[in-house]
Amino acid sequence: MRYYSLNKKSPSVSFKEAVVSGQAPDRGLYFPEKIPALSTNLKENLSNLSKEDISFEVMKPFVDKDLPDNELRRIVSETINFPFPLVTINENISSLELFHGPTYAFKDVGARFMSRCLGYFNQNNHRKTTILVATSGDTGGAVANGFLGVEGVEVIILYPSGKVSPVQELQLTTCGQNITALEVKGTFDDCQAIVKEAFTDNDLNDKYQLTSANSINVGRWLPQQLYYFFALQQWKEKEPPIVCVPSGNFGNICAGVLAHISGLPVKHFIAACNANDTVPEYLATEKYPEKKSVATISNAMDVANPSNFIRVMELFHQQLPELKKSFSSVSISDNITRKTITRVFDETGYMLDPHGAVAYHALDNYLQKNKNTKGFILETAHPVKFPDVVEDLLQVKIPLPEEAKHLFEKEKKSILMEASFEKIKEWMMGR
Numbered sequence: 215m216r217y218y219s220l221n222k223k224s225p226s227v228s229f230k231e232a233v234v235s236g237q238a239p240d241r242g243l244y245f246p247e248k249i250p251a252l253s254t255n256l257k258e259n260l261s262n263l264s265k266e267d268i269s270f271e272v273m274k275p276f277v278d279k280d281l282p283d284n285e286l287r288r289i290v291s292e293t294i295n296f297p298f299p300l301v302t303i304n305e306n307i308s309s310l311e312l313f314h315g316p317t318y319a320f321k322d323v324g325a326r327f328m329s330r331c332l333g334y335f336n337q338n339n340h341r342k343t344t345i346l347v348a349t350s351g352d353t354g355g356a357v358a359n360g361f362l363g364v365e366g367v368e369v370i371i372l373y374p375s376g377k378v379s380p381v382q383e384l385q386l387t388t389c390g391q392n393i394t395a396l397e398v399k400g401t402f403d404d405c406q407a408i409v410k411e412a413f414t415d416n417d418l419n420d421k422y423q424l425t426s427a428n429s430i431n432v433g434r435w436l437p438q439q440l441y442y443f444f445a446l447q448q449w450k451e452k453e454p455p456i457v458c459v460p461s462g463n464f465g466n467i468c469a470g471v472l473a474h475i476s477g478l479p480v481k482h483f484i485a486a487c488n489a490n491d492t493v494p495e496y497l498a499t500e501k502y503p504e505k506k507s508v509a510t511i512s513n514a515m516d517v518a519n520p521s522n523f524i525r526v527m528e529l530f531h532q533q534l535p536e537l538k539k540s541f542s543s544v545s546i547s548d549n550i551t552r553k554t555i556t557r558v559f560d561e562t563g564y565m566l567d568p569h570g571a572v573a574y575h576a577l578d579n580y581l582q583k584n585k586n587t588k589g590f591i592l593e594t595a596h597p598v599k600f601p602d603v604v605e606d607l608l609q610v611k612i613p614l615p616e617e618a619k620h621l622f623e624k625e626k627k628s629i630l631m632e633a634s635f636e637k638i639k640e641w642m643m644g645r
């Protein structure tokens with residue numbers, strides 16, 4: 215399997231090269247040159263296969279010869295060693311809970327997969343790899359956790375000051391060791407732009423071997439397909455589901471569409487956004503707007519320039535009419551998100567987090583307009599990460615999972631920085 219740059223100005227590379235470099239030299243995102251069709255085993259036997267077997271079969275064609283089968287098996291089984299339950303909320307809507315991993319968000323799968331791949335690829339590499347990663351909330355903690363103590367790797371996390379929840383901030387600022395957090399006076403989009411610029415800066419590339427652990431890196435992006443297989447394995451209806459994904463940087467939904475094009479049955483995808491409505495507006499007007507991100511209560515989706523939307527377009531051959539046949543996108547306000555959290559809890563007892571609530575409202579609306587359809591949302595983070603919103607609305611105390619209690623005993627360590635590439639470069643060059 216080769217990966218080409220979506221800017222089409224760099225040579226194609228192997229999986230290993232794509233993971234190690236993160237982004238193509240022409241600043242393009244890497245994309246697989248062919249979409250492998252699902253094996254008969256995956257198509258006909260899905261509900262009988264173990265999560266490990268599914269993961270191995272799904273990832274094998276993408277990894278190709280860059281990981282021996284025994285290594286790939288080890289990596290996937292360590293990556294997905296927690297539950298991914300599809301929980302019924304009401305007769306039409308279920309929730310695929312992706313928050314049972316170590317940092318209570320869906321990012322754990324990609325971060326754990328990529329960290330283990332890089333650990334393997336780096337075995338005989340005497341140069342340290344520096345991972346630069348931008349986060350609007352959940353990626354930072356997952357990457358910190360996934361890469362903590364990984365030999366030959368250091369991680370620098372850029373996060374927008376004052377725009378992540380207290381639990382998210384503790385997860386990404388308290389690890390120490392090979393993890394450093396830069397608290398940037400700006401937005402997630404500022405952090406993401408700085409990271410992308412760093413990859414093309416000669417001085418930084420001379421001093422550091424840089425890569426990304428955002429979903430722009432295929433090692434972070436591709437394993438996100440697994441969620442959709444785990445959901446379909448538990449899907450009991452005859453008709454394929456409508457799948458609604460809370461969307462910020464669009465890596466997760468893009469992985470779902472990729473799985474679908476490989477042969478996984480899904481009737482329709484909805485990308486549910488918060489007030490950061492670049493994609494819903496683009497689909498409505500067919501003009502791609504330039505926007506600045508706005509802060510919302512579903513902060514991990516506060517992204518105005520979603521990196522992976524270009525990959526979604528590529529999956530539909532850059533043709534909007536083709537995309538619109540099976541993909542739509544809507545924007546949901548904070549006000550409706552709050553009402554949805556309360557309504558769903560009152561009606562069903564199910565506790566949504568703000569990201570899941572955005573998706574729930576979008577899916578509920580879609581199902582009402584499209585009779586006799588059912589679907590599921592991806593519940594991408596645990597409500598415990600957003601107590602200020604959820605506890606306040608529901609007037610209940612969300613018990614902190616045992617493993618999260620230690621976070622509050624640790625001291626936040628971050629370096630405050632201007633949202634300036636030059637300033638961050640100066641700091642990196644001076645280390």
Ligand SMILES: N[C@@H](CCOP(=O)(O)O)C(=O)O
Binds near residue numbers: 427514
């Ligand atoms: N939602 C993200 C933003 C970055 O997305 P990624 O999947 O590309 O890492 C976050 O929580 O940081």
